[in-house]
Amino acid sequence: MSAEKKIPQHLAIIMDGNGRWAQQRGKERSEGHIAGMEALRRVVRYAAEYGIKYLTVYAFSTENWGRPREEVEALMGLICKGVEMEAQQLCENGIRVVVIGDRERFSAEVKQAIDNIESMTAAGTTMTFVLALNYSSRSEITTAVKTIAGKIERGELQASEIDEKTISQALYTASMPDPDLIIRTSGECRLSNFLMWQASYAELYFSDVLWPDFDRDAFNEAMQVYAQRDRRYGLVKK
Ligand code: FPP
Numbered sequence: 001m002s003a004e005k006k007i008p009q010h011l012a013i014i015m016d017g018n019g020r021w022a023q024q025r026g027k028e029r030s031e032g033h034i035a036g037m038e039a040l041r042r043v044v045r046y047a048a049e050y051g052i053k054y055l056t057v058y059a060f061s062t063e064n065w066g067r068p069r070e071e072v073e074a075l076m077g078l079i080c081k082g083v084e085m086e087a088q089q090l091c092e093n094g095i096r097v098v099v100i101g102d103r104e105r106f107s108a109e110v111k112q113a114i115d116n117i118e119s120m121t122a123a124g125t126t127m128t129f130v131l132a133l134n135y136s137s138r139s140e141i142t143t144a145v146k147t148i149a150g151k152i153e154r155g156e157l158q159a160s161e162i163d164e165k166t167i168s169q170a171l172y173t174a175s176m177p178d179p180d181l182i183i184r185t186s187g188e189c190r191l192s193n194f195l196m197w198q199a200s201y202a203e204l205y206f207s208d209v210l211w212p213d214f215d216r217d218a219f220n221e222a223m224q225v226y227a228q229r230d231r232r233y234g235l236v237k238k
Pocket of ligand 1: 036
């Protein structure tokens with residue numbers, strides 16, 4: 001396999017540990033999210049430098065609404081401000097931003113910021129940066145099932161015609177390749193409702209580093225470990 005093939009085409013990240021990072025420093029959890037935002041800005045740059053074509057980050061899960069009100073508000077503010085502040089630079093760097101998840105629950109302000117960044121960056125070809133916002137795999141799959149059932153009801157599709165492609169194409173990620181590598185930081189080893197259909201053959205990498213501390217060395221190490229993985233997709237090695 002060539003060195004080029006050993007770089008993930010699609011990297012997905014569960015950015016975890018902002019709260020613990022803040023707690024260790026006697027700060028508010030929201031300060032951990034601000035530091036997490038800085039880490040994200042760095043990682044977008046590293047990913048683009050590596051030539052990764054798709055970077056997906058789990059920025060807000062459907063479960064996160066259950067956090068204390070002040071924390072949810074702080075996260076919404078950060079997402080809104082972050083999206084507004086970064087749009088120009090992402091656009092200049094040819095980075096296309098796509099949001100996956102159910103955006104209906106967001107305020108008009110957040111929805112507007114998301115719509116703006118998507119349209120501003122739509123022509124970018126360097127890398128697609130996917131923000132999972134109010135996202136969970138189960139709700140994504142439930143929505144997909146409803147879409148497919150609607151097609152059957154309208155006579156546009158026969159139940160017997162449903163195959164894996166039908167399902168993939170009904171997901172938010174329809175036009176994207178599946179993730180090759182999923183990184184989760186902070187020592188937690190689970191997928192937490194993230195890209196569960198798409199992750200079928202993804203390599204998983206768990207780092208003990210808390211997300212705000214995820215620096216170039218931590219990123220390089222993840223890339224090195226991925227490059228050494230032997231992906232067989234259920235086949236035997238030639
Ligand atoms: C998990 O850490 C992190 C989050 C729930 C939020 C991540 C969001 C950002 C980094 C900002 C994203 C902004 C944009 C514009 C995409 P945690 O709070 O669960 O940490 P803990 O497990 O230590 O409590």
